[in-house]
Amino acid sequence: MSDFTETNRKYFDNLAASYKGQFADAQRMLSAETVQHRNWISNRWTDTEAGKDQEIKMLEYACGPGVISMSLAPFVAKVIGVDISDNMIAEFNRNASSLGLSDKVVGYQADLLAEDAPAQDIESACTNLDLVTVSMALHHFEHPDRALKRLAKRLNKGGACYIIDLVAHSGAHGHGHDDHQHEFAGAAHTVKTHGFSHEDMQQLFEGAGLTIGFEYKILPEPLRFSTEERSFSKTVFIARAQLK
Numbered sequence: 001m002s003d004f005t006e007t008n009r010k011y012f013d014n015l016a017a018s019y020k021g022q023f024a025d026a027q028r029m030l031s032a033e034t035v036q037h038r039n040w041i042s043n044r045w046t047d048t049e050a051g052k053d054q055e056i057k058m059l060e061y062a063c064g065p066g067v068i069s070m071s072l073a074p075f076v077a078k079v080i081g082v083d084i085s086d087n088m089i090a091e092f093n094r095n096a097s098s099l100g101l102s103d104k105v106v107g108y109q110a111d112l113l114a115e116d117a118p119a120q121d122i123e124s125a126c127t128n129l130d131l132v133t134v135s136m137a138l139h140h141f142e143h144p145d146r147a148l149k150r151l152a153k154r155l156n157k158g159g160a161c162y163i164i165d166l167v168a169h170s171g172a173h174g175h176g177h178d179d180h181q182h183e184f185a186g187a188a189h190t191v192k193t194h195g196f197s198h199e200d201m202q203q204l205f206e207g208a209g210l211t212i213g214f215e216y217k218i219l220p221e222p223l224r225f226s227t228e229e230r231s232f233s234k235t236v237f238i239a240r241a242q243l244k
């Protein structure tokens, strides 16, 4: 694990227990937007013509407690959550269990962006995917371009990639300045990229062979966050494309 990734691991290991409570409003909104956009994200679900009679499998990378996994679990056969933080994976598996989803939703601690392949069981769980998703984590990756390339390789042909992240240089109130470092002061050292524009995402997807049906949407409502000192909001996008 690189030093930067290790910094992220430590930071999120410490945050894991309080994460869900601290970001409850944002998590609710991401869940609602994801379910609402399900057929925009992919056409392969257990209840759609394209997914019928198939074992639809999704990976949520950098899953944290797994809000996207738990929201989409009813529509797939198998969900794999992977995160570098053990404590986040413990939260993920606890959430799956309390929702009665442990038979199809399983979390593993691993670094899928490292040079070395993960353990064999994780490697085989994370191949032949129909959907790979990364929510609010691409800005924490040291090399987002490499990350998307590696993750896209795990998709079946025509499989979809769904990304949620912060819009580049978007101030909470339209003043054109993204104050991420100040607002998440304690997290500044874990952030590599201060958001992604439409063009950034198109380039990242194309570089990973995700060239079919690219779309990027800015969500109409910003995500709201509160810390002990202040409340603020962040403009967020969702983007999708399929592997050629």
Ligand SMILES: C[S@@+](CC[C@H](N)C(=O)[O-])C[C@H]1O[C@@H](n2cnc3c(N)ncnc32)[C@H](O)[C@@H]1O
Pocket: 005, 008, 009, 012, 013, 027, 061, 062, 063, 064, 065, 066, 067, 068, 082, 083, 084, 085, 088, 110, 111, 112, 113, 134, 135, 136, 137, 140, 141, 142
């Ligand atoms: C802001 S949280 C987002 C969690 C969740 N996806 C969500 O939307 O609530 C960022 C997550 O990315 C994970 N993370 C950061 N860098 C990572 C990396 N290189 N590989 C895997 N996970 C990583 C952290 O451990 C943390 O769980």
